[in-house]
Amino acid sequence: MKNFILTTTALTLVASMAFADSHAKTIRMGTEGAYAPYNFINDAGEVDGFERELGDELCVRAELTCEWVTNEWDSIIPNLVSGNYDTIIAGMSITDERDEVIDFTQNYTQPDPSAYLALSMDVDVTGGVIAAQTGTIQASHIASTGATLVEFATPEETVAAVRNGEADAVLADKTFLTPFTEEDASLMLIEQEEMLGGGIGMGLRESDGELKGKFDMAIQSMKDDGSLNALIEKWKIGETF
Incomplete structure (x- = not known):
């Protein structure tokens, strides 16, 4: 004692x-x-x-x-x-x-809407291949759906995956993704968005x-x-x- x-x-x-x-x-x-x-x-x-x-x-x-x-x-x-x-x-x-x-x-x-960035407006976000940064709320969301999740260490790599065909779309904060559509006319935000987090x-x-x-x-x-x-x-x- x-x-x-x-x-x-x-x-x-x-x-x-x-x-x-x-x-x-x-x-x-x-x-x-x-x-x-x-x-x-x-x-x-x-x-x-x-x-x-x-x-x-x-x-x-x-x-x-x-x-x-x-x-x-x-x-x-x-x-x-x-x-x-x-x-x-x-x-x-x-x-x-x-x-x-x-x-x-x-x-x-x-809460900032999470948006899908893709090369086409008719991408299948429920059954396609969707990229997200590792450890994000977007990666967790994709894993809970029927889509195939591909994860990358940095957000820039997720966008590159869409450009080079590794992924059909990337899911990330809309605020982050919007500038890419302004810089590259081939990239677009589809209408569907996800409200995630607090x-x-x-x-x-x-x-x-x-x-x-x-x-x-x-x-x-x-x-x-x-x-x-x-x-x-x-x-x-x-x-x-």
């Missing part, structure tokens, strides 16, 4: 020291950097886009010192949990499945309740003063609040 008490005391001391240190440390903002207009790497080699502007403003309002790091999408949640960064701000939709592993702030975008939020470790609270308050303040809607309109993300 004595050893147990000593161990408990030591653990409490370590936790207290870590808690105190969390107030002074730099918060690492993890993103993919490959999902314009939400996040991308600009010509200067820096993280840019809607979420870069949003994240910087949230850190100012939460009085936090932040830095940006990039991580490939397929390992973005495991590397948050293991401590490689402190938040995910990467176009990640809030879902029940993800919420079992990590925690989310309130949403900072409305909007996009910041992902955090379940143990970081205080940090979540700070970002929740900052997001709410941007909703209240209209600055979040201004960013959504600037980057053409979707519906405003």
